[in-house]
Amino acid sequence: MVQFVHPFTEDITLAGLLGALADPMRLRIVSSMLQKDGCMSCSEAAPCPNMAKSTLSHHFRILREAGIIHTGKVGVENRNVLRINDINSRFPGLLEQILKFGGN
Amino acid sequence: MVQFVHPFTEDITLAGLLGALADPMRLRIVSSMLQKDGCMSCSEAAPCPNMAKSTLSHHFRILREAGIIHTGKVGVENRNVLRINDINSRFPGLLEQILKFGGN
DNA sequence: TCAATAGTTCATTATTATCGAACTATTGTA
DNA sequence: TACAATAGTTCGATAATAATGAACTATTGA
Numbered sequence: 001m002v003q004f005v006h007p008f009t010e011d012i013t014l015a016g017l018l019g020a021l022a023d024p025m026r027l028r029i030v031s032s033m034l035q036k037d038g039c040m041s042c043s044e045a046a047p048c049p050n051m052a053k054s055t056l057s058h059h060f061r062i063l064r065e066a067g068i069i070h071t072g073k074v075g076v077e078n079r080n081v082l083r084i085n086d087i088n089s090r091f092p093g094l095l096e097q098i099l100k101f102g103g104n
Numbered sequence: 105m106v107q108f109v110h111p112f113t114e115d116i117t118l119a120g121l122l123g124a125l126a127d128p129m130r131l132r133i134v135s136s137m138l139q140k141d142g143c144m145s146c147s148e149a150a151p152c153p154n155m156a157k158s159t160l161s162h163h164f165r166i167l168r169e170a171g172i173i174h175t176g177k178v179g180v181e182n183r184n185v186l187r188i189n190d191i192n193s194r195f196p197g198l199l200e201q202i203l204k205f206g207g208n
Numbered sequence: 209t210c211a212a213t214a215g216t217t218c219a220t221t222a223t224t225a226t227c228g229a230a231c232t233a234t235t236g237t238a
Numbered sequence: 239t240a241c242a243a244t245a246g247t248t249c250g251a252t253a254a255t256a257a258t259g260a261a262c263t264a265t266t267g268a
Contacts, residue, residue, distance in 0.1 A: 013128075014131065014202070014205050014206055015125075015126050015127055015128045015131060016126075018122045018123075018125050018126040018202070019122075019123070019126030019127075021119075021122050022119050022120075022122035022123030022126045023119055023123075023256095024119050027118065027119060041214080041215095042214070042215065043213090043214065043215085052257095052258065052259065053214080053215065053216090054215085054216075054217085054218095054257090054258065054259065054260085055257065055258060055259090056215085057214095057215055057216060057217090058216095058256080058257070058258085059257095060215090061216090062256085073214095073215095073264090073265090075214095075265065075266070076212095076213060076214055076215090076264080076265045076266055077213085077214055077215085077265090078214075078215070090205075091205045093201065094201055094202065094205065097197065097198055097201045098118070098122070098198065098202075101118050101194075101195045101198065102118055127225090145245080145246095146245075146246065147244090147245065147246080155226090155227095156226070156227050156228070157245080157246065157247085158226080158227065158228075158229090158246090158247075158248080158249095159225075159226055159227065160246090161246060161247060161248085162224095162225075162226080162247095163225095164246095165247090166224095177233085177234090177245095177246090179234060179235070179245095180233075180234045180235060180243095180244055180245055180246085181234090181244080181245055181246080182245075182246065
């Protein structure tokens with residue numbers, strides 16, 4: 001049984017947030033999540049075409065454990081949701097500001 | 105002879121910038137640089153009291169190679185200057201936004 | 209029950225962080 | 239001029255973290 005780890009909102013740290021976003025792949029994942037109403041499955045992470053599933057899974061875990069996304073299992077796939085409200089309550093406006101430059 | 109490596113402004117990347125700031129020590133260094141008119145020597149990095157010189161030197165190098173600071177030797181000490189204009193020309197407003205939360 | 213789909217976990221390798229010790233360069237002083 | 243003090247870098251080692259491919263698990267549908 002898979003147990004996903006999600007930090008509480010108040011445990012989201014700035015260094016953790018920046019570290020999770022300090023990777024071009026993860027920036028693209030989060031950026032395209034924001035464009036898709038903040039929600040996507042792992043395999044929808046089309047911005048990363050030639051990427052091994054395990055690597056993708058790893059990136060989603062980094063994002064999850066930094067408090068950037070919430071992952072829930074729905075049927076056979078994972079539903080990943082951007083924790084935009086939680087992040088904004090900790091660091092108002094920061095995520096949008098970063099992602100303004102992250103789409104490239 | 106010590107040669108410091110500084111990327112050109114146009115070579116500063118978002119992922120590189122975030123990665124360099126994705127560390128509590130470096131956040132504190134940059135944050136306190138901003139408060140001191142964007143300039144400090146390595147040994148002034150008082151926010152990191154019990155830190156080995158070599159570790160401090162390492163962090164300054166990370167910041168330098170990400171394009172966040174410019175280091176120049178002045179007499180016996182290093183003068184580190186925040187490259188605020190260069191960063192703002194690449195990512196307007198981003199650094200200030202991040203550092204708003206970085207003082208902790 | 210069996211295959212397909214969607215991801216995770218494991219083991220390995222590669223990076224990065226931290227530290228102490230040794231080194232280099234600049235200054236001040238006897 | 240030589241010598242110590244100051245400020246920092248570089249090197250080597252160790253420990254923690256990240257990236258990746260191979261093997262595994264869980265859900266769904268035929």
